[in-house]
Amino acid sequence: MDEKIFITGNEAIARGAIAAGCKYFFGYPITPQSDIGEYLSAELPKIGGVFIQSEAESASIYMLYGGAMSGERVMTSTSGCGFALMAEGISYICAAELPCVVVDVMRMGPGIGTGGQQGQTDYRYATSGAGHGGCRCIVLAPASPQECFNLVQLAFYLADIYGILVIVLTDFIIGRMAEPVEIRPLDFGPVPEKDWALVGKGKKEGRTDRHFGGASYPPRSVGMSVPAYHEHQRQKYQKIMDTEVRYETFQAEDAELLLVSYGSSARVCRGAVELGRAQGLRLGLFRALTVWPFPRKELREAASRAGKVLVVEDSIGEFVDDVEFAVLGQVPVHLLGVWGRHQPGGSGIIHPERVLEEVGGLL
Amino acid sequence: MSSENKVKVYGTPSLRSFIPILHCPGCHYGAIIRLICENIEELGVEGRTVLLGGVGCSYAWPMLFVLDGAACPHGRAPAMATALKRIHPDTVLITCQGDGDLGAIGLGCFMNALSRGEKLTTIFLNNAGYGMTGGQMAPTTLLGQVTTTTPAGRDPEIAGYPIHVAELAAVMKGTAYSARVTVHTPANYQKAKKAIKLALQKQIDGIGYGFVEFLSACPASWRMTPSECLEFIDEKMLAEYPLGEFKNVDRIE
Numbered sequence: 001m002d003e004k005i006f007i008t009g010n011e012a013i014a015r016g017a018i019a020a021g022c023k024y025f026f027g028y029p030i031t032p033q034s035d036i037g038e039y040l041s042a043e044l045p046k047i048g049g050v051f052i053q054s055e056a057e058s059a060s061i062y063m064l065y066g067g068a069m070s071g072e073r074v075m076t077s078t079s080g081c082g083f084a085l086m087a088e089g090i091s092y093i094c095a096a097e098l099p100c101v102v103v104d105v106m107r108m109g110p111g112i113g114t115g116g117q118q119g120q121t122d123y124r125y126a127t128s129g130a131g132h133g134g135c136r137c138i139v140l141a142p143a144s145p146q147e148c149f150n151l152v153q154l155a156f157y158l159a160d161i162y163g164i165l166v167i168v169l170t171d172f173i174i175g176r177m178a179e180p181v182e183i184r185p186l187d188f189g190p191v192p193e194k195d196w197a198l199v200g201k202g203k204k205e206g207r208t209d210r211h212f213g214g215a216s217y218p219p220r221s222v223g224m225s226v227p228a229y230h231e232h233q234r235q236k237y238q239k240i241m242d243t244e245v246r247y248e249t250f251q252a253e254d255a256e257l258l259l260v261s262y263g264s265s266a267r268v269c270r271g272a273v274e275l276g277r278a279q280g281l282r283l284g285l286f287r288a289l290t291v292w293p294f295p296r297k298e299l300r301e302a303a304s305r306a307g308k309v310l311v312v313e314d315s316i317g318e319f320v321d322d323v324e325f326a327v328l329g330q331v332p333v334h335l336l337g338v339w340g341r342h343q344p345g346g347s348g349i350i351h352p353e354r355v356l357e358e359v360g361g362l363l
Numbered sequence: 364m365s366s367e368n369k370v371k372v373y374g375t376p377s378l379r380s381f382i383p384i385l386h387c388p389g390c391h392y393g394a395i396i397r398l399i400c401e402n403i404e405e406l407g408v409e410g411r412t413v414l415l416g417g418v419g420c421s422y423a424w425p426m427l428f429v430l431d432g433a434a435c436p437h438g439r440a441p442a443m444a445t446a447l448k449r450i451h452p453d454t455v456l457i458t459c460q461g462d463g464d465l466g467a468i469g470l471g472c473f474m475n476a477l478s479r480g481e482k483l484t485t486i487f488l489n490n491a492g493y494g495m496t497g498g499q500m501a502p503t504t505l506l507g508q509v510t511t512t513t514p515a516g517r518d519p520e521i522a523g524y525p526i527h528v529a530e531l532a533a534v535m536k537g538t539a540y541s542a543r544v545t546v547h548t549p550a551n552y553q554k555a556k557k558a559i560k561l562a563l564q565k566q567i568d569g570i571g572y573g574f575v576e577f578l579s580a581c582p583a584s585w586r587m588t589p590s591e592c593l594e595f596i597d598e599k600m601l602a603e604y605p606l607g608e609f610k611n612v613d614r615i616e
Contacts, residue, residue, distance in 0.1 A: 024450055050449045055475040059442045062435070062472070066443030069433060070450040092436050198431040198447060200411035200454035 003183045009174040012145040012181050013077065013103055014039040016152035019185040022073040022101070023049030026063035028056055030082040031115035032172045033105035037077065057082040061089030061102075068098035071197025073156050077103035080113045083122055083130070090165055091131030097233075099159035101152065102130075102137075103168045105175040106263075108314070118172040120263060120314040124321065126169050127292040136237050138166045138244065139292040141262040145179045151289070153186045160191035162240060169291065171314065173264035246289040247298055251277060255284025257363055258306035259355065260299065260323050262288045265312045271352035276359060283359060291319070296326040308362060309333045312355055334362060376400035378409055382426050389582035389589025392420060392488065394546045395555075396427055399457065399486065402559045403430070408567065412455040413447055415440040417464035420494045424459050438469020441476035444483050452482075455566060459486045463493050466502035466526050477572050480537030480615065484562045484573040487528055489543075490581035491600060498584030502526040505603050510584070525603055529576040533609035539571030541610040545578045547596045551606070561611065571615050578604055 007015070014036045017025070023044055027037040041051040054060040060076045067074035078086065083104045093100060104126060108119025129135040138158050140151045148170060155166040251273055252258060259269040266287040276283040286302050288295055303309050303323075309331055311320040320335045327333060336358045338350055378400040386392045403409050409430065416424035418437035425432030435443050440458035448456045465473050465487050476483060492510050493499040499512040503525055507516040517525075529543040540562045544555035555577065562573030578600045580592035587595060 024446070026446060052445065052449065052479075054442070055471060059439070059472055059475065062439035062442035063446040065436075065439075066446035067450055069443070070447050072450050074446070074450075088436060089439070096433075198413050198433060199451050200413045200431050 004180045005183060006178055007145060007181050008035070008176055008178045009142070009145040009148040009170055010035045010105065010176065011039055012148035013152050013168065013170070013175075014043070015181075015183060016149040017073075017075050017101070017156070018043060018047070019149070019183070020073060020153040020156040022075050022156060023047055024067050024072055024074045025049070025076065026052045026054055026060045026067065026074070027076045027078065028054050028060050028082060030057075030079050032107055032175050033077045033079050033103065036103065036105075057085035058089070061086035061093075064100050064102070065089055065093050065096070065098065068093065068100040069096075069198045071194035071199065073099075073101075073160075075101040075103065075152075077105065079105045079115070080107045080109075080122060081111070084125070087131045089131075090137065091129075091133050091135040093165045094129070094131060094135035094137065095133070097163035098165070099156070099163055101155045101159060101166050101168060103152070103170065106169065106171040108172070116172075118264065118314055120171050120265060121318070122169070123291065123313070123315060124318040126167050127294070127322065130167065136164070137292065138162070138164055138240060138290065139169050140166065140246075141169045141289060141291045142174060143263050143266050143287065144174065145177065146181045147289075148174065149181050149183070150186060154188065157188040157191065158244065160194075162236060164236070164240070169263070171264050241293040244290060245293050245295045245298065247295040248287045248289060249302060250285040250287070252284030252286055252302050252306070254282055255306045256282040257308045257310060257359060258284050258286055258303055259310050259312060260286045260288075260303070261312045262291055262319060265314055265350070268350055268352055268355060269312050272355035272359065275352050276356055281356075281359065281363060291322070294322045294326060296322075299323065299326040300328065300330065303327045303331045307331055310336060310355075310358060310362060312336045312350060314338055314350070334358070376404060378403055378429050380427055380429050382423075384427060385423065386420060387581075387583045389580055389592055390420075390494075391546050391577070391579040394552065395486065395488070395577055395579065396424065398546070398552075398556045398559055399459075400428065402556065402563055403455075406560065406563055406567065408455045408563070411453055412457065413444075415444055415456070415458045417458065417460035417469070419461035419464050421459045421461055421464070421488060422495070438464050438467070438472055440464075441469070441472045441481070441483065441485065445476055445479070445481050448481060448483060455563065456483045457486065457563070458483065459488065461488045461494070462490065462501040462503040462528075466528055470502075470526075474531075474535070477532060477535040477537045480571055482566045482569055482571065484566045485575070486559070487574065487576040488579050489528070489576055489604065490579045490584070491525075492581055492584045494581045494584050498586075503528075505599055508599075527604065529574065529604075529609050532572070532574045535572075536615060537572050538574060538610050539565035539612055539615060540573040540608070541576075542574070542608045543576040543578065543604055543606050545596055545601075545606065547578070547580065547593045554606075558608075570613060576604075578606075
């Protein structure tokens with residue numbers, strides 16, 4: 001029988017990684033995600049794995065890069081400014097097309113931000129590729145500890161299928177809240193053999209001397225031409241956009257106003273839909289699970305049916321840009337965003353009632 | 364003498380790939396690459412060696428060896444090698460890094476790998492300047508040395524002092540071997556070969572980090588002929604950077 005235990009989103013990430021067969025974690029402490037590394041520092045050695053506390057996120061990401069080259073499943077986790085320190089390495093991993101997983105438990109604000117406060121302020125950065133040179137990463141956005149456990153497993157699978165870095169984008173609330181989680185390893189199917197792994201067999205045992213490094217050393221399969229390599233990457237991203245979009249709707253079929261959100265903000269919206277429906281308001285919810293690729297076509301259809309969109313997010317407007325781009329001006333898009341949930345007063349925490357208040361002005 | 368009496372005593376090492384060495388005439392990297400090849404073969408670890416290059420003139424090095432390898436981002440080879448080594452402890456990991464790569468942008472990464480006592484080997488290429496980007500100052504540039512970013516010579520008031528990485532590595536507990544060598548004379552070439560072997564042996568025996576710093580000629584950025592470079596190493600670089608072993612232990616307590 002499958003076990004159900006009461007754990008935080010952060011612990012669910014750590015347990016999900018182990019369930020996916022990840023035995024190697026490299027990370028640097030930063031609030032609000034340090035407990036992911038703490039959990040794995042205790043658990044990984046028990047299963048023959050390795051936990052390394054790096055000296056900086058700029059080292060964690062290169063340990064991840066080196067670890068991914070070994071052919072094993074590897075992960076790091078971080079937040080805010082630590083995530084920014086990984087930018088160069090994320091781009092290198094993208095160029096080398098290596099599978100691995102980076103978890104960003106978002107905190108609030110630019111600069112050092114406020115580590116102890118909720119925010120969804122890495123959204124634009126994560127979904128833009130999180131690195132230089134036109135790189136791309138799949139970005140998954142769980143909204144509960146159970147989804148943390150499941151989506152981190154999906155992240156490893158997608159990483160292996162496409163040869164890509166997958167970002168699991170959670171936030172302070174999701175990371176620190178506890179809910180019952182069913183601990184069931186998911187089987188997504190077979191993944192390609194990692195015959196490219198660097199295990200030191202370049203000379204003796206017939207393995208190819210595969211060199212990683214991106215456009216300067218293109219993968220053997222696409223030859224030595226830089227244009228061919230870029231075309232290969234373009235096709236890979238297009239295939240991901242065509243096939244890997246994931247989203248969820250709630251009471252959206254007959255909605256007159258569609259709430260659009262992701263992560264912890266989407267939980268608030270779900271509460272607002274339930275409250276509003278009880279009052280006879282025809283509200284619905286569209287929640288993105290993949291925020292890159294963004295469910296553009298699916299959202300456009302749902303938004304067109306409803307006729308009005310209200311975006312709710314814990315930032316002054318990042319996710320809303322993707323929504324605007326998806327609906328292409330076909331319906332009006334409103335934003336309820338906060339930047340400083342911890343502040344008392346008007347900019348404070350968004351509760352379902354606050355969403356309903358905003359809805360009242362739009363219907 | 365007929366051809367069947369000829370015995371081959373010298374040739375291209377079997378670990379050298381078909382890709383030609385693209386470094387400038389008079390650069391010492393070709394000789395150092397040869398020494399690395401010979402040592403790996405003589406130690407019999409070619410079937411489990413991974414060689415990582417840095418950013419700069421060592422970027423393409425992995426392609427020059429018939430070994431598993433990768434080009435690493437600027438200064439980050441020790442972090443990448445750390446993960447590879449911890450995941451596959453039987454592999455022999457070699458990072459080849461220039462003075463900008465290791466001494467400037469990657470110094471923290473390198474020192475922390477030493478601090479963790481990683482079982483790795485680093486070949487550090489000190490040519491007192493940035494070769495690939497056209498001759499700018501490196502952390503290893505000598506005082507008074509003219510570069511494209513120290514046009515009046517390196518002034519310590521403005522640009523600080525040359526960094527002594529071999530001595531720095533030697534004070535770290537996790538270091539098992541640290542030496543500075545050159546290939547600018549035949550005698551030194553032989554000593555350099557032994558140093559690489561020892562630095563690899565410390566890793567293979569699981570003792571600790573092995574480190575070898577090469578003083579290496581850069582005719583293009585020094586604006587010198589190859590033979591002038593040898594004099595520069597002899598007269599100027601050796602005065603700042605003494606050769607020798609700074610640490611050689613068989614056990615780290």
